[in-house]
Amino acid sequence: MKISIKIDRSIISSLRRRQLQIDRRTRSLDLGLRRSLYKGYGLEFEDYREYTAGDSIKHIDWKVYGRTEKLYLKLFSEERRTVIAVVLDLSRSMFFSEEKISHAFNIAVGLSALALLNRDKVYLRLGERAFTFDQFNHLLTKFSMIQLEAGFKGFDQLSLENLPRDPSKVFVISDFFEELDTVRKNFSIISRKQFDICAIQILDKSELHPDFAKWSFVKDLENERELPVNKALEREYSKNLVNHIKTLKKLAFLYKIRFVSHSTNDDLANFFLKKLLKEKVLR
Amino acid sequence: MITFLAPQYFFVALSAAIILYVIYKHLKPTRSFLFSATMFIPTVEKTFRYTFPLRAFFDFLPIFFLTLALAQPNKKTVQYTVLFDNSLSTGFIAEPGSDKTILDLLKESAINFLRQLNVGMIFVINACTLESKTFGSNVEAEKHISSLKVDSCKDNLDNLYTQSKGKLVVFSDKSLTCVNCVVKTIRTGNLSNITISSVEFGKNLIKVSVRCNFPMRDTIEIHGSDGKVVSHQIFCKDKVTVEIETETKPELIKLVNGGYNKFDDIRLLKEKIFYDHNSFDFLLKGFEFSNQAELKVKNLIYPGQLEQNTIYYIKNNDHRKIEAKIIDVELASFLERPILQVVGAHHTHISLPVNLMFSKIGEANGSDMLFSPSLNSIIIPFDLPESVNVDPVNKVFFLNLLDYLRQKKQKFYHEESFPPSVSTTLINYETEIQETFPFWKNFVIAALIAALIFVLLTVKE
Numbered sequence: 193m194k195i196s197i198k199i200d201r202s203i204i205s206s207l208r209r210r211q212l213q214i215d216r217r218t219r220s221l222d223l224g225l226r227r228s229l230y231k232g233y234g235l236e237f238e239d240y241r242e243y244t245a246g247d248s249i250k251h252i253d254w255k256v257y258g259r260t261e262k263l264y265l266k267l268f269s270e271e272r273r274t275v276i277a278v279v280l281d282l283s284r285s286m287f288f289s290e291e292k293i294s295h296a297f298n299i300a301v302g303l304s305a306l307a308l309l310n311r312d313k314v315y316l317r318l319g320e321r322a323f324t325f326d327q328f329n330h331l332l333t334k335f336s337m338i339q340l341e342a343g344f345k346g347f348d349q350l351s352l353e354n355l356p357r358d359p360s361k362v363f364v365i366s367d368f369f370e371e372l373d374t375v376r377k378n379f380s381i382i383s384r385k386q387f388d389i390c391a392i393q394i395l396d397k398s399e400l401h402p403d404f405a406k407w408s409f410v411k412d413l414e415n416e417r418e419l420p421v422n423k424a425l426e427r428e429y430s431k432n433l434v435n436h437i438k439t440l441k442k443l444a445f446l447y448k449i450r451f452v453s454h455s456t457n458d459d460l461a462n463f464f465l466k467k468l469l470k471e472k473v474l475r
Numbered sequence: 476m477i478t479f480l481a482p483q484y485f486f487v488a489l490s491a492a493i494i495l496y497v498i499y500k501h502l503k504p505t506r507s508f509l510f511s512a513t514m515f516i517p518t519v520e521k522t523f524r525y526t527f528p529l530r531a532f533f534d535f536l537p538i539f540f541l542t543l544a545l546a547q548p549n550k551k552t553v554q555y556t557v558l559f560d561n562s563l564s565t566g567f568i569a570e571p572g573s574d575k576t577i578l579d580l581l582k583e584s585a586i587n588f589l590r591q592l593n594v595g596m597i598f599v600i601n602a603c604t605l606e607s608k609t610f611g612s613n614v615e616a617e618k619h620i621s622s623l624k625v626d627s628c629k630d631n632l633d634n635l636y637t638q639s640k641g642k643l644v645v646f647s648d649k650s651l652t653c654v655n656c657v658v659k660t661i662r663t664g665n666l667s668n669i670t671i672s673s674v675e676f677g678k679n680l681i682k683v684s685v686r687c688n689f690p691m692r693d694t695i696e697i698h699g700s701d702g703k704v705v706s707h708q709i710f711c712k713d714k715v716t717v718e719i720e721t722e723t724k725p726e727l728i729k730l731v732n733g734g735y736n737k738f739d740d741i742r743l744l745k746e747k748i749f750y751d752h753n754s755f756d757f758l759l760k761g762f763e764f765s766n767q768a769e770l771k772v773k774n775l776i777y778p779g780q781l782e783q784n785t786i787y788y789i790k791n792n793d794h795r796k797i798e799a800k801i802i803d804v805e806l807a808s809f810l811e812r813p814i815l816q817v818v819g820a821h822h823t824h825i826s827l828p829v830n831l832m833f834s835k836i837g838e839a840n841g842s843d844m845l846f847s848p849s850l851n852s853i854i855i856p857f858d859l860p861e862s863v864n865v866d867p868v869n870k871v872f873f874l875n876l877l878d879y880l881r882q883k884k885q886k887f888y889h890e891e892s893f894p895p896s897v898s899t900t901l902i903n904y905e906t907e908i909q910e911t912f913p914f915w916k917n918f919v920i921a922a923l924i925a926a927l928i929f930v931l932l933t934v935k936e
Contacts, residue, residue, distance in 0.1 A: 284511075285511035285512070286511075288509075288510070288511035288512075367511065367512075369511060369512055369514060371514075396511070399511060399512045402510070402512075406508075407508040409508065410508045410509070410510035410513055410516065411508065411509050411510065411513075412509075412510065412511075412513040412514075413509050413510065413511045414511075417513060419513055419516050421516060425516055425517055428516075428517045429512075429515045429516050429517070432514075432515035432516075432517070433512065433515045436514075436515060
């Protein structure tokens with residue numbers, strides 16, 4: 193199952209003035225614009241420290257010396273570039289419709305572009321394939337047109353434990369059509385690493401409101417299980433789906449994961465500029 | 476195979492049902508739709524898994540029901556013998572005030588019965604004439620039965636059972652018992668009846684015999700050709716004969732209170748012969764019975780004069796002229812071979828020698844029923860007018876004439892005109908014929924409803 197997708201450049205253009213909201217300080221060694229855990233030379237004052245032999249006298253706070261007659265050095269938070277990890281689930285269910293995978297991919301690319309525009313480093317995983325970008329142009333060149341191929345691996349096989357060391361923000365884009373135990377297990381794994389995680393659920397409009405009256409049987413995209421359907425099942429289906437989303441949100445709250453849901457009914461621009469702003473993923 | 480369905484209907488219905496079902500199935504895609512969120516679909520499969528045989532069964536069900544709904548029941552193709560009683564008693568009016576006779580009801584019943592059948596052959600036996608006709612279709616048989624009229628015979632249906640082929644169905648006004656046959660009986664419950672049993676004409680005198688089954692009073696009216704009406708009161712206990720003087724030529728003799736028999740189409744002949752020396756002028760008077768209490772007299776003038784040298788032999792209205800070599804008995808004496816010699820002529824009968832007559836009379840009549848072994852002679856049971864001069868020469872003519880008359884002579888009174896006083900119901904259909912699948916209509920309606928429900932359920936799915 194392969195689908196060719198084109199990047200929606202208008203989305204990226206609309207994100208130029210936005211920044212990713214990252215509360216966690218980075219441990220990265222690369223210089224950048226994010227506050228890091230490292231104290232040293234930077235623009236933002238962080239703390240004082242007693243002068244020891246060998247320290248540069250350039251950072252001695254003379255006003256403090258005037259009051260206390262002791263030498264103190266001014267410490268600043270060093271600004272480093274952080275790593276943003278974007279993980280896109282390319283399981284078969286994500287390929288339910290071209291629209292669904294297209295929305296998911298454009299969200300992934302949009303978030304990556306936003307991070308690169310913020311001079312962060314991006315770790316982008318598309319299914320089993322991983323890409324690292326540190327320049328915005330590279331991203332656009334690479335993904336101006338891409339052919340995505342579905343894999344059988346679902347959310348369970350996303351290998352979230354294998355993310356790069358200490359990313360400041362992890363975006364997991366999936367439909368989360370998994371057993372709740374699997375989701376719980378994965379949320380538990382990534383929350384243990386104390387990443388700042390944002391789970392973005394992508395749903396197709398036909399998944400939200402399927403017209404079972406048109407079909408006699410449905411076959412699962414992933415496990416190819418065939419089920420008889422009829423219109424009478426629609427209500428039960430919707431109820432189960434809503435319950436699943438509610439439980440996902442509860443689990444996300446439990447594991448301190450920000451959970452945002454997006455439907456292909458919605459416009460992508462709305463998603464970025466309204467929903468993500470409201471959820472304080474962007475600022 | 477569904478045995479009660481007619482094969483031709485079954486295959487047509489099956490084809491139609493399959494076409495309809497295929498069209499219906501194509502309206503809804505049967506291929507599975509690839510779906511991502513099957514985990515939220517209630518798992519019907521846990522309790523009810525569609526296996527292939529089960530799905531095939533459910534596919535077959537609407538076809539089956541549609542077939543049943545469209546189908547027609549099978550009709551057995553059998554041979555039927557319809558024994559139809561059109562004896563005199565069936566001319567009886569079924570109900571007082573009604574125009575319909577028992578015969579009419581029997582005809583309707585027989586026609587309705589025939590329309591239910593899909594038979595290969597129908598044999599219709601006329602109970603009076605014993606005439607058996609074969610019909611290839613019920614339409615022809617219906618036409619024949621429609622054309623049947625009351626015949627003035629006394630039925631003896633029991634003897635006719637042996638003539639039947641295939642299944643025997645008897646339509647009669649009598650309650651009959653027979654093995655392996657269906658008897659459809661229509662009777663009248665009207666017990667009282669009075670009827671003219673016989674009429675004799677004399678010179679200015681009419682002798683009317685009346686029979687009744689209950690004591691009753693009535694009036695005989697004789698309507699003359701000049702418009703005069705002569706009435707005569709009678710009291711009938713069982714049978715009464717009255718002589719009524721009338722100077723006019725009677726045209727209608729009737730009982731005022733009437734009987735209930737109706738014979739619109741029966742024309743009975745009672746004959747009187749007028750004779751003089753030179754020639755035979757004879758007048759046949761036709762009597763038309765509009766019912767048994769009414770006698771219309773019609774003059775039917777038959778060949779006014781017969782040539783003396785000719786023997787007329789008339790049979791079944793087929794007027795044939797047979798040239799005879801010797802007619803005159805006197806001339807016969809010049810021949811070696813006697814042709815006809817009349818032994819005696821009386822007012823009650825003509826006697827002829829046996830040895831002479833068999834060859835001629837037997838040939839002419841086709842039967843020897845006029846032969847009387849006790850008298851060793853041929854008896855012509857006919858009342859000659861007193862004025863007839865009994866002349867052997869003339870008897871030759873009489874012989875032939877009377878042969879014709881004998882054939883035409885009808886008794887219009889029959890004992891069976893009086894129904895047995897056991898029936899209390901006006902019309903009694905004793906037996907219903909059910910050759911076809913008895914409940915097919917209900918069955919087809921049920922199947923149609925089932926098919927509709929099934930289709931509706933499937934549409935809902």
